Amino acid sequence: MTSPVSPQNAGDATAVNLGLQLRTARQKSGMTLRELARQLGVSPSFLSQIENGKSQPSVATLYSMAQTLDVSIDHLFEGEEPAGTEDSAEPQPDAEVPAAPHRAAGDASGPVRRSDLGSLERVWDDSGSTGRLSVTSPGNRTRLVMDTGVVWEQLATNTAHQLDFIEIVYPPGSSSTNDERMLRHDGFEYGYLLEGELEVTFGFETFTLHAGEALGLNSSVPHLFRNLGTVPARGIWFVHHDH
Template sequence: MTDIRAFEVGELGLRLKEIRQRAGLSLRELARQAGVSPSLVSQIENGKSQPSVGTLYTFARLLGVTVDELFEAEEQAHERALELEEPQDEWHGSGRMNPMNAWHPSEYANRVSVVHPSHRPQITMAEGVVWERLAATPEHAINFMKVTYAPGATSSAGGEMVTHDGYEYAMVLKGELLVTVGQEVFHLHEGESFGFDSSIPHVHRNPGPGVFEGVWFVHGSSHQPPA
C-alpha cells in the first residue's frame, strides 16, 4: 500500500514557495523581512528543513495566507497518494467515506466536514511540533486542530514570544504544557484547559519527558495563523 505521508514531504515548502512567488517576493526579501537566513528559507522551500511554529507564523503573516491555505497542500498530497492506492469504493471498504467529502447529500458538502484520524492533513514543524487539521470548512478565520509537542519542543525557535490576532482556546489531552502569556506562566496538565488573547506575547513549551497532545481552537483574523 502507498505510504501517504511519504508524498507529503516537502509539500509545505512547495506551497510556501508558490505563495511567495505569487506575492512577488524574492527568497532573500522574504528572509530579510522574516529575520532569518536565505539558506533557511531555501531549505524549507526544498523540503530539507522544517520551520518552527514561530517561523511559519511569520511567513504566513508576511505572505498574507491562513493556516487553512497551508493545510490545503497537505490535503492535495493525501488525494494524490490515495489515487495511487488500489481502487476501492467511495467508503474505502471500511464504512468510512473519503474524510474531506464525508457528507451527503451534496448540498451540505461545503458546510459539514468529517475527518477520520488516519486521514487528517498534517503540518510538521521543527522540534517535533505537529498540527493536525480536525475539520475543513469555508470559515478560514477559525482553526480547529490537534497539536502535538515532542518532549522539550517549543512553539518558536529559541523560545521567543510571539503575537497574532484573535483568541486561542485549548485543552490538554495528554502530557503537560508550559504556557507563558505576558508575564504569567501556567503549568497545565491532562484535563486542564485555557484561553487567552493572542495579541499578548506568548510561547508554549513541553517540559515533560513524554509527548504533549492537545486540542486547539483559534478564532481571529482570516490572515493570522495560531502560534
C-alpha cells in the same frame, strides 16, 4: 487560434503575478529590497528572483513576507496584475532556490520553522473549506510537523479561514520554537489539554496547564508553550483568526 495553457505555463504565470504583487506591496511599504531581505534573513538576489517570477517562495518564506509587508495571502494571489517598476538586484548564480509554494502546509517535504509560520490562517489546504460537512479519520488527516517536533493535525477541513480545529502534540522536551522566541499573531486560541502538561508563558505570566484544564488566550500577546515533562502533551485547539 489560441494556444492551450499547459500546467507549466500556468505555474509560470502564477509565479510572475505573485512576484509582481510582492514587489508592489514592498514598494508601498517604503521598504527597499535589501531591507526586506535583511528582516527575512535571506539574500537580496533571492528576493529579486521571486519578484521577477523566476523563483517561487516556500510556504514559510511566503508567510514571513506577507507578515512583514502587512499584506494578506488572499491579496497576493489575486489575478489582477499590479503596476510596478523593477528595482531589484540582479540575481546571482548562488541565489537560494526554495521549494515551490503550496497551500497545504501539511504536505511539506520537511519540518517547518514555527517562528517563520506566524498565524495558522491559510496554512491548510482550503479545497474543502466551503463544504457543509467535514469528517476526518486517524491516519488520513493533514499533518504539519514543526522543526521542534510539535505536530498539528487538522480535524476539520470546512472551517474556511476564520477558524482552525486541530489536535496538537508536544513531545517531551519540545517547545513552540527552537530558539525560545515567543510567538504573537492576530486572533484567539482556545485549547483543552487531554494528556500531559504544558508550561504556558503568556506575556509576563508563566503557569502550567494540566490534563483536563482548558485555556483561552489573545494570540496578539506574546506566548510560548513548552512540554517540560516526560510524556507527550496532547490537546484539542481552536484558533480563531482576526481579519
